[in-house]
Amino acid sequence: MKPVAVIGCGAIGQGWAILFAHRGIAVRLFDVSAAAAERAVERIAVSLSDLCGEHGFMGSDAVQARISVYGSMAEAVEGVFYVQECVPENVSLKTRTFVDIAALTDKEVILASSCSSILPDAFLEHPRFRERCIVAHPFSPPHLIPLVEIVTSSWTSEATVDAVRCLLTSIGQRPIVLRKPVPGYVVNRLQAAVIAESLALVREEVISPQDLDTCMKDGLGRRWAFMGPFQTMDLNSAGGFQEYVNKFYADGYRAICSDLKVHEPWSPRAIDAVEHWRREEVRDEKALALRRRWRDQMLLAIGQFLRDADDRSRTS
Amino acid sequence: MKPVAVIGCGAIGQGWAILFAHRGIAVRLFDVSAAAAERAVERIAVSLSDLCGEHGFMGSDAVQARISVYGSMAEAVEGVFYVQECVPENVSLKTRTFVDIAALTDKEVILASSCSSILPDAFLEHPRFRERCIVAHPFSPPHLIPLVEIVTSSWTSEATVDAVRCLLTSIGQRPIVLRKPVPGYVVNRLQAAVIAESLALVREEVISPQDLDTCMKDGLGRRWAFMGPFQTMDLNSAGGFQEYVNKFYADGYRAICSDLKVHEPWSPRAIDAVEHWRREEVRDEKALALRRRWRDQMLLAIGQFLRDADDRSRTS
Numbered sequence: 091m092k093p094v095a096v097i098g099c100g101a102i103g104q105g106w107a108i109l110f111a112h113r114g115i116a117v118r119l120f121d122v123s124a125a126a127a128e129r130a131v132e133r134i135a136v137s138l139s140d141l142c143g144e145h146g147f148m149g150s151d152a153v154q155a156r157i158s159v160y161g162s163m164a165e166a167v168e169g170v171f172y173v174q175e176c177v178p179e180n181v182s183l184k185t186r187t188f189v190d191i192a193a194l195t196d197k198e199v200i201l202a203s204s205c206s207s208i209l210p211d212a213f214l215e216h217p218r219f220r221e222r223c224i225v226a227h228p229f230s231p232p233h234l235i236p237l238v239e240i241v242t243s244s245w246t247s248e249a250t251v252d253a254v255r256c257l258l259t260s261i262g263q264r265p266i267v268l269r270k271p272v273p274g275y276v277v278n279r280l281q282a283a284v285i286a287e288s289l290a291l292v293r294e295e296v297i298s299p300q301d302l303d304t305c306m307k308d309g310l311g312r313r314w315a316f317m318g319p320f321q322t323m324d325l326n327s328a329g330g331f332q333e334y335v336n337k338f339y340a341d342g343y344r345a346i347c348s349d350l351k352v353h354e355p356w357s358p359r360a361i362d363a364v365e366h367w368r369r370e371e372v373r374d375e376k377a378l379a380l381r382r383r384w385r386d387q388m389l390l391a392i393g394q395f396l397r398d399a400d401d402r403s404r405t406s
Numbered sequence: 407m408k409p410v411a412v413i414g415c416g417a418i419g420q421g422w423a424i425l426f427a428h429r430g431i432a433v434r435l436f437d438v439s440a441a442a443a444e445r446a447v448e449r450i451a452v453s454l455s456d457l458c459g460e461h462g463f464m465g466s467d468a469v470q471a472r473i474s475v476y477g478s479m480a481e482a483v484e485g486v487f488y489v490q491e492c493v494p495e496n497v498s499l500k501t502r503t504f505v506d507i508a509a510l511t512d513k514e515v516i517l518a519s520s521c522s523s524i525l526p527d528a529f530l531e532h533p534r535f536r537e538r539c540i541v542a543h544p545f546s547p548p549h550l551i552p553l554v555e556i557v558t559s560s561w562t563s564e565a566t567v568d569a570v571r572c573l574l575t576s577i578g579q580r581p582i583v584l585r586k587p588v589p590g591y592v593v594n595r596l597q598a599a600v601i602a603e604s605l606a607l608v609r610e611e612v613i614s615p616q617d618l619d620t621c622m623k624d625g626l627g628r629r630w631a632f633m634g635p636f637q638t639m640d641l642n643s644a645g646g647f648q649e650y651v652n653k654f655y656a657d658g659y660r661a662i663c664s665d666l667k668v669h670e671p672w673s674p675r676a677i678d679a680v681e682h683w684r685r686e687e688v689r690d691e692k693a694l695a696l697r698r699r700w701r702d703q704m705l706l707a708i709g710q711f712l713r714d715a716d717d718r719s720r721t722s
Contacts, residue, residue, distance in 0.1 A: 285659065
């Protein structure tokens with residue numbers, strides 16, 4: 091199998107590299123900063139040594155051996171079948187990067203962006219053979235969260251959508267395709283709604299930041315780890331989704347929805363309160379890095395747990 | 407230890423009964439419909455037999471033996487130290503029920519409502535010794551989701567809050583206390599924001615109902631099962647929460663938030679689309695009941711998984 095290239099070596103690029111390499115695909119890394127690329131290789135090594143072992147990740151040496159740094163973009167994309175762009179979220183930088191990558195690659199090479207918020211038409215108009223350009227937006231960290239949002243530009247071909255969906259599925263990801271682009275795509279809109287309302291509730295002194303987080307992790311998040319909001323509603327009324335809506339919308343959710351504060355600006359006072367709580371819990375960058383390793387181990391374990399549960403429910 | 411009474415024997419009452427009985431507390435059930443109370447006992451037996459065994463639930467016979475049905479409210483609340491009210495969500499019914507229970511119990515008996523949306527002052531003004539009345543709002547199903555929202559009326563005493571918090575913690579729940587009541591309390595406001603935006607995205611044909619659910623379960627829900635939204639943000643930037651806000655608010659979330667559709671009425675067309683998908687997946691009430699058993703087994707397993715992971719991270 092041909093290699094893939096990952097352009098831009100921050101946390102998202104590192105995650106994509108681990109993901110491809112773990113599935114046996116050689117990864118060619120490039121970053122405009124040679125130092126950033128070298129640092130990425132070191133961080134990938136740390137991530138792999140944290141994650142290998144009991145949870146079914148293959149040996150870290152074999153994965154690491156598939157990842158190489160290249161000194162120029164031309165060398166990095168030489169002979170690849172797929173490029174995952176992971177440069178910072180900036181429209182002119184993404185525009186330029188795509189034109190450059192396209193100039194260096196044949197028309198059958200797929201060029202995917204990790205872009206999380208810029209609409210595809212804003213930066214995918216100018217590359218050569220632009221029908222092979224697409225957005226494949228992962229979540230953080232990409233090698234531990236399966237969801238990928240696929241978003242097309244006005245020029246993206248159906249064949250490109252199919253090829254990306256197929257590739258991502260083959261490496262264990264769960265791609266979904268947006269039928270039309272909207273600001274924030276889908277996932278970050280849902281996340282934005284939750285964050286905005288959460289900050290408003292802290293601002294209004296309805297709840298402490300810590301208790302707000304508890305509401306999610308010991309309440310809603312338990313269900314949402316394995317069922318989306320619609321299936322959750324479907325199972326919360328004997329007759330299913332429509333009955334749930336009939337029971338709870340007019341006399342419940344309608345009034346709640348009209349009272350939500352999601353359109354209000356994030357309050358500096360609420361932000362201070364959250365930051366204060368977080369720094370009490372996790373003091374500084376060093377402690378945050380450790381906590382992030384705990385998060386990644388939890389995500390790996392929960393992923394394994396959900397896969398096993400899925401297998402069990404298929405066989406039972 | 408004295409028994410507790412559960413007044414109202416629907417799904418929520420059944421869950422509370424299992425929860426208390428599982429922790430060794432005798433439960434006295436009452437429902438105005440004797441048939442409903444008998445049906446509840448049968449359903450509790452089914453739930454217990456589904457849940458006992460490998461996941462650490464104690465033998466179902468021992469739990470079931472602690473649960474008894476009483477023919478009148480007076481008999482049910484005789485000698486209890488705590489009453490959990492679970493009658494339908496109706497302000498005049500809840501008002502009357504609390505006055506009745508209060509008349510039958512001494513002033514040191516705590517009276518808690520499972521109310522999910524009515525503000526406490528609207529139905530807790532008139533009971534005798536109203537300082538011992540409070541809202542303890544569980545999630546569905548109560549015996550498998552630890553979160554409980556405690557909401558006080560203007561008359562609730564601090565001693566009552568402390569006693570309820572202490573009792574719920576001792577039976578393995580995670581109570582949080584709202585500092586002031588708001589429509590929907592906290593959790594259902596967050597859920598309302600997600601549902602409203604999800605339906606708007608389906609209405610706008612941005613995404614299919616199925617893919618929307620995938621966005622939650624294979625994306626956001628993975629993290630939210632063990633971290634709230636604030637800790638998630640804290641770990642998504644090297645410098646923590648404040649840095650995350652600095653990086654992503656002005657150029658990202660602000661625009662997304664102003665575009666959210668959460669205040670718009672739920673669209674009938676979107677509701678139809680979701681219902682159509684759900685009935686393709688799970689055809690009728692019988693299939694829904696089976697699917698609900700799968701949900702409960704998943705919740706039990708994920709609860710066990712999270713407790714084990716928590717123990718591991720404490721000891722490591």
